[in-house]
Amino acid sequence: xxxxxxxxxxxxxxxxxxxxxxxxxxxxxxxxxxxxxxxxxxxxxxxxxxxxxxxxxxxxxxxxxxxxxxxxxxxxxxxxxxxxxxxxxxxxxxxxxxxxxxxxxxxxxxxxxxxxxxxxxxxxxxxxxxxxxxxxxxxxxxxxxxxxxxxxxxxxxxxxxxxxxxxxxxxxxxxxxxxxxxxxxxxxxxxxxxxxxxxxxxxxxxxxxxxxxxxxxxxxxxxxxxxxxxxxxxxxxxxxxxxxxxxxxxxxxxxxxxxxxx
Numbered sequence: 592x593x594x595x596x597x598x599x600x601x602x603x604x605x606x607x608x609x610x611x612x613x614x615x616x617x618x619x620x621x622x623x624x625x626x627x628x629x630x631x632x633x634x635x636x637x638x639x640x641x642x643x644x645x646x647x648x649x650x651x652x653x654x655x656x657x658x659x660x661x662x663x664x665x666x667x668x669x670x671x672x673x674x675x676x677x678x679x680x681x682x683x684x685x686x687x688x689x690x691x692x693x694x695x696x697x698x699x700x701x702x703x704x705x706x707x708x709x710x711x712x713x714x715x716x717x718x719x720x721x722x723x724x725x726x727x728x729x730x731x732x733x734x735x736x737x738x739x740x741x742x743x744x745x746x747x748x749x750x751x752x753x754x755x756x757x758x759x760x761x762x763x764x765x766x767x768x769x770x771x772x773x774x775x776x777x778x779x780x781x782x783x784x785x786x787x788x789x790x791x792x793x794x795x796x797x798x799x800x801x802x803x804x805x806x807x808x809x810x811x812x813x814x815x816x817x818x819x820x821x822x823x824x825x826x827x828x829x830x831x832x833x834x835x836x837x838x839x840x841x842x843x844x845x846x847x848x849x850x851x852x853x
Contacts, residue, residue: 603675606627642783642785642786643772644789647764647853648852649761650765652698652758655762658759658762659672659762659765659766666770672696672697673694673696685746690721691785692719692720693717695718695831698777700718701771701774701775702716703718703776705787707791707827708782708786708787708791709787710826710827721748723744731806733817734806734817735814736804736806737803739803741833742803742835743837745838749838753845761852764853768785792846794827794828795831796850800836800839800840801821803835803836805818805832806818
């Protein structure tokens, strides 16, 4: 199996990778929340469905057949493919490759997307190892606020994801969809991977920005938003806000391009 055949997995995983990077619970971070499984989040989830979109918009592109023919077929098995996945990631993007350290890459990617689509916060069995600097705050007239320097911690991640060609992602996704669905089915869930991926993308796209200097408070160990409306927002929105307004816009612009091909 060559690196090109595995690069498709890395490309499709990029969306899921972004979400985990934002919430990575390193020992240096003090802006975190415990894992959420509240009933109100479950109630706000879209209706369950196992539907898979059979025809993608990218298939209407003039060069689709040519590009799809060049895309390699997916591997027959995912067991024992970790080293190849890491090699593929390094060839595709050195920054992505260096973060794929844990074992069982493919199974962890599909599980990650599934969790995010359910508005849950996974904190173990993760496919990514991403180090970042400590979270800092500044004092303002209102009190405490996010240090703008915190946003720069995510620039390598956002740049790596948005550098991927959305059209190529969609072409690979079309060809690799059966393989990803099969891997996802190992979880024993009636949902489809396609549904979960689309649900995650759609939610990230509807998140509105907040002031970069939104007031923070620290009632115990971790920082929280002082505004209860912000603090009570769903976890995925709060994760996206932590990127900062510029990174958030860049990522959402890229996701819109990707969605237009899906």
